[in-house]
Amino acid sequence: MYFDRTQNRYRSSQTLYEINYALLDHFLPEFLDSDTVCCKDETDSISLTVNLLERSPYTSLVELVLAPISNIKLVSKSHFTVRIYHDVKVAEVVEYQGKRRFHAWYAHYPNTAMYTKDEKRQVNLLLSEMLKFCETSGISFEHLHVR
Secondary structure, eight states: OOEETTTTEESOHHHHHHHHHHHHHHHOSGGGGOSEEEEEOTTSSEEEEEEEEEEOSSEEEEEEEEEEOSSSOSSOOEEEEEEEETTTTEEEEEEETTEEOOOSOOSSSSOTTOOOTTHHHHHHHHHHHHHHHHHHTTOEEEEEEEO
């Protein structure tokens, strides 16, 4: 991985999108002939629901929802819509929590939407961190529920 330790960031957005694709690939095994897949962790406290919204030869649009199952709210509900480009093996967030169309850079802060200057990068970093969290918390297709 190309990781810049001085700024604690990935050097390019392209690298981040490639990492997101690699992490997503773990949770998307060809959708098992279904458009909706729900994975749970070993303790049944967190679930990751993956909905296939669009499918084409080179791209897919998926919705990812990470939600707590139990009454203990260790994780708040996170809702991502991700465009996956299979031909170049990248994935980028196109919508997060109902907000969409993130610009690569916002010149002014504060702005009306209160986005950070690099909001698009931050949202994609959040997806990356969420997928890493899913891996470490044991969410896998061993605990699979197909709808």
